Amino acid sequence: MERELRERVERAAETAALFNALKHDSDAQVGAIMGPMMGENPDFRPHGDEILGVIAPVIEAVNERSTSEQRDRLEELAPERLEELAAEEHEDNQRLPDLPNADSYGEIRMRLAPNPNGPWHLGSARMPAVIGTYKHLYDGWMLCRFDDTDPETKRPDLDAYDEILSSIEYLGFEPDDVVKASDRVETYYEHARRLIDEGGAYTCSCDGASFSALKNDGEACPHRDKDRQTTHAEFEAMVDGEYDAGEMVLRVRTDIEHKNPALRDWVAFRMVDTPHPRPEAESYRCWPMLDFQSGIDDHEFGITHIVRGIDLQDSAKRQEFVYDYFGWEYPEVLHWGHVQLDAYDVELSTSTIKELVAEGSLDGWDDPRAPTVASLRRRGVRGEAIVEAMVGLGTSTSNVDLAMSSIYAENRDLIDDDADRLFFVRDGIETPIDGAPETAEPPVHPDHADRGRRHIPVGGAVRIEPDDVPDAGETVWLKGLGPVRYDGDTFEVTDDDIAIVREGDVNVIHWVPADGSIPLRLRTMNGDEIGRAEPGIGAYDPDDVVQFERIGFARIDRHDGEESVAYFAHP
Template sequence: IQSDRLPVYYKYAEQLLREGNAYVCVCQPEQFRKRILKSSPCSCRDLSPEEQLERWRLMLEGGYSEGQAVVRVKTDLMHPNPAVRDWPALRIIDTEKYPHPRVGSKFRVWPLYNMAAGIDDHLMGVTHVIRGKEHLTNQVRQEYMYKHLGWSYPEAIHYGRLKITGAFLSKSKIVQGMQEGVYKGWDDPRLATFAALRKRGITPAAIKKMIIDVGPKTADVTLSWENLYAYNRKLLDPQSDRYFFVSDPVELRVKNVPKALTVKLPLHPEKPERGFREYSVTPEGDDSVACFWIAKKDADAAKMGEMLRLIELFNVKIESATANSLEAQFSSIAYEDARKAKAKLIHWILKGTEVPCQVVMPDAAVSSGFAENACKRLKPNTIIQFERFGFVRIDKNDAELVVYYTHK
């Protein structure tokens, strides 16, 4: 903890001052800035080490107030980047007015980033520094200090930003949005924070693999959401069990079902060892009717006289439609009949076994519908695939199933 290491930083500050490689500057900031832009030294720079150490003592003991003195590390005043020239290493903080949360007002001179981080890296044996390219100038600054102290600078790797098209990452705007009630929290699905990605079911392994494949580049890299989804899909597809979900449910009544049927739906199409979901369909009444829920988009697309196949169950032909239901006639059981007729395969849920389900989409909209009964046993944080809909992460599973949409 850097606030516990102030004496360490003081030790090296005094060494730099004693050896003539740093100085205490009492110039007005604007005056110093004008000089440094002209590569001209200020009058403080050439004072003797003894005078510098006396000024340092005054900094420590209260002889200067906040803003009146800073310790600067000497660099090349002709360096092409003015930000490198004689950079500030330590400054005074009025800790009586602004006490530190850990050490209170015990110290009044505090190191800035380049001095504290640079010294820590050396003393802690850091061999490789990996950080954003915005720190390239900081490396140049720290190299001057390392040279003054007789140290070798560690291997430094700088990388550009990895951006996702349309991703919203501004922390200040996110906080403002939460305060105004626009976002529910850091895990709001409209955001691209790690918390939001985790809630949607984007795995750490997918993010890691994508970053490794992109590699450290000094140039900024912009990817699409589809790039990330492709990595995530490759990981989720072999391990996610399949279930049915119908959004905006519409009733499908199938007449003349010839007998009771038991259907076994595989949890994974390529892994029979994972098991099955099993449902019994028993026709009722004089018309031998079996009732199902299907998705509204499938109901809207159905045409009169057209054959549809209820996945893994049987084939039906549409007879009539209303705003809230479809009437159909049992056609056959064989999948081959559906294939020959080029029938559309649709998912379904047996009426009376449905589980109310809310799917929170990436834009925070909610898709309401029914999930199949087997979903009752699923635990929160499980990632599954709703067939013909997409991958989802289970968020809550009590009286109602609440899931977050991941991607197709």
């Protein structure tokens, strides 16, 4: 390669690598650079074999630079690309509204508050997607707090703690701290005692129906004016487990005539007979309600901004009574509506998915039919695609519809360059072929000539999909092999050229050899599809993502003795 051309290649590769690294906040990849660079510089194409060796060390050097060094170098090489990057970043940032009063805080501190009663469905991913993005935008701090103080109605699943943390990592975020509320029960007891001292709480032994009737009439229960000494004694009896469930509660004293009955003297602690599943917490019987526990934790961890569902508006109002007693300032709050998904027959509900898994209707949380984070992960969808789609919903207080096609579109942009092409034929029809070459050589990737070609032995017969069987006398083009005419029984190779395809008279179809192809089970949202894949599929490792031509993208899951298994991602 001539020196002048080599210098142009190096400059183009460095510019593209710098832009790619800064845009994705990760190392630039050769595969992501090569295709676009060759497309933008047609005169590079005849030197494709040499160019790979030229650009690899350039990209490696870019990846060794710090982010600030990368920005400085891109400004030096191509300031217009840095402006383009800034415009894209600004556009991305505008998808979320500014946090209210953000300038009033030295550090933005936000929290994820998952209930670990099961792994995450897709709706759960919205919280880390938005809060994690805010953390990056404001260079803030993020807590993952497991709200697991309900050992009965939303009983924690011991496996869910690690599964949720794994999902957060898969989505591209890392909490600055992780805590379990069930480890902090003594802290909640101390605040309850202090609240009693402040005159803000009292113990109540009214049954639920009786108190509800009084509350709805704006009348105080007979225990509301008991002295603090008695309240302390009865609360300590609760802590010691001396009451049964429903026998005694601790209430926050609010306004018994408040216009919203839901805010009148709400329950802060109750007795629960069911032991907590965590050994560290199984001895406790007196448990805080979520509004009390969450309110205390938000203050203790210095949370500045809370994002929660519109259905939880009363939570902030309840907690503000406690904050007023303690003289605390309440965090800023953003409320949003629920996410509704299309494309799934399964309800977006942890309890529903649990039931379906337990009864065997779903194979597990990562079943391709399940609307879960684990399912999309196993199907080969990148966490970044989910985040982009979720952030794109904004923070509207109205319920929002999330089309799975938006996640698929984001993912397609991320994986298309890296996904090698393969043939997979479902329910194949075996057809003899005459005059074919011994080996067909379709490209590994149509946009990346540097990756070479696949070598597929043809043999004496091929398999094609039933819908692709032509009429007798019709010609079709077998991808990577060439034109063949069907006589009603056999394919015969013809000497036609690609012009018959360009003119639109001939269909292009995929195929696999009848001998040597590999049995493949493709797991999809609509059930398993059985067929055969070209022999080269055996060279791909689990987690590799490929594109089955004319079908779609899929993640290789495993190679068993009798078959290979892949999970369908999307078209």
